[in-house]
Amino acid sequence: MFGLIRTRTASKSLKNVAQSHHIASTSLKDKLRALLRETAQPVAVVTSFMQPDSPSTSHTFHGATLSSFTSIAMDPYPFIAFALRMPSRMASSLDAAQPDQASHMVVNLLSAEQASISVKFSRPDLYPEPFSSIPYSLSEEGLPIIDDSLGAISCKLVSKAIPLHDLELSRGESSEEMMKPPLEDCPSSKLFIARVTRVESSPSDHDDSLPLLYHRRQYTSCQIPPFSPAMDP
Numbered sequence: 001m002f003g004l005i006r007t008r009t010a011s012k013s014l015k016n017v018a019q020s021h022h023i024a025s026t027s028l029k030d031k032l033r034a035l036l037r038e039t040a041q042p043v044a045v046v047t048s049f050m051q052p053d054s055p056s057t058s059h060t061f062h063g064a065t066l067s068s069f070t071s072i073a074m075d076p077y078p079f080i081a082f083a084l085r086m087p088s089r090m091a092s093s094l095d096a097a098q099p100d101q102a103s104h105m106v107v108n109l110l111s112a113e114q115a116s117i118s119v120k121f122s123r124p125d126l127y128p129e130p131f132s133s134i135p136y137s138l139s140e141e142g143l144p145i146i147d148d149s150l151g152a153i154s155c156k157l158v159s160k161a162i163p164l165h166d167l168e169l170s171r172g173e174s175s176e177e178m179m180k181p182p183l184e185d186c187p188s189s190k191l192f193i194a195r196v197t198r199v200e201s202s203p204s205d206h207d208d209s210l211p212l213l214y215h216r217r218q219y220t221s222c223q224i225p226p227f228s229p230a231m232d233p
Contacts, residue, residue, distance in 0.1 A: 040213040040220070043114075044069040045121045046082070047136075047144040048105040050089070051096045061131050061144050064090040065122035069107065078196040080107065080155060083164070083189045089124070091190050095161060103154040103197050106139055108146040110212040112221035117146065118212065139200055150211050151202045155194035162191040 043065065050062035066082045073079040084091045097104040110118055120130040127133075135147040145152045165188040203209055210221045 037216050040215040040222070041067075042069060043110045043118050043212040043214050043219070044082075045108045045110060045117065045146060045149075046090065046105050047108065047146070048090065048093045048097070049143070050093050062090055062093050063121045063130060063144065064088070065118050066107075072193070079158070079193060080153070080196060081191065081193045082107075083191050084161075086188045086190060088190075091161065091192075094157065094192060097157060101141065102156065103139065103141045103143065104157050105155050105194065106143045106145055106152050106200060107155055108149040108152045110146070111148060111150040112210040112212050114146075114149065114212055115219040118219070139198075145200050148209075149201065150209050152200040153196050154198040154200055156197050157192060157194050159193065162193075164189045164191055 045063050045065050047061060047063040050060045064084070066084075069082045070080065071078070072081045094104060117130075117134055120127040120134065124130075131144065136144040137147065139145055139154050141154065143154065213220050213222065
């Protein structure tokens with residue numbers, strides 16, 4: 001009887017600890033989201049091949065608006081990174097990319113006039129075929145480059161995506177326990193790191209283009225001329 005009571009007490013204690021960690025984590029995320037809303041984020045759309053449903057069907061294109069995109073290094077090679085929430089058709093497409101492909105994706109940095117394109121690629125429930133209504137050309141590998149974007153870069157993944165629901169796995173430990181997928185009620189993301197293989201277009205191709213930015217939950221752009229802070233004497 002005493003053993004049963006101790007087991008129930010320990011179980012209750014662990015549950016309370018888990019709830020405390022969950023509350024603390026939620027508070028941290030809310031504070032971080034509030035802070036990041038005050039910074040302007042570039043808006044990008046990544047395009048790739050979607051794997052065919054069967055051997056008899058050909059490749060089709062897929063695109064997704066990125067909520068996070070950044071350049072992480074220039075030397076010794078230019079690298080970019082972004083994360084995708086799971087489940088994600090884009091993540092599945094990139095996970096299936098073959099190592100011998102020269103490029104796995106094109107990252108299109110949108111211009112100030114392309115907010116509608118960002119919406120189309122962020123709402124597949126409303127726009128199941130966004131490529132049917134936007135102009136684009138193809139890269140050397142046959143990947144879509146969105147017309148009139150601020151710039152576009154072809155990129156090649158440097159490794160498999162890093163699942164972010166398991167910190168032990170991201171450190172290189174790979175036991176079967178750690179390889180388990182996240183719980184259904186636990187949001188998760190994957191981190192993709194890629195090397196830039198080619199600049200497809202740049203702002204010099206569109207002299208008067210301004211970037212599309214996301215700030216305080218709405219689309220905006222930057223001012224021209226740029227603000228120049230006063231220099232200390």
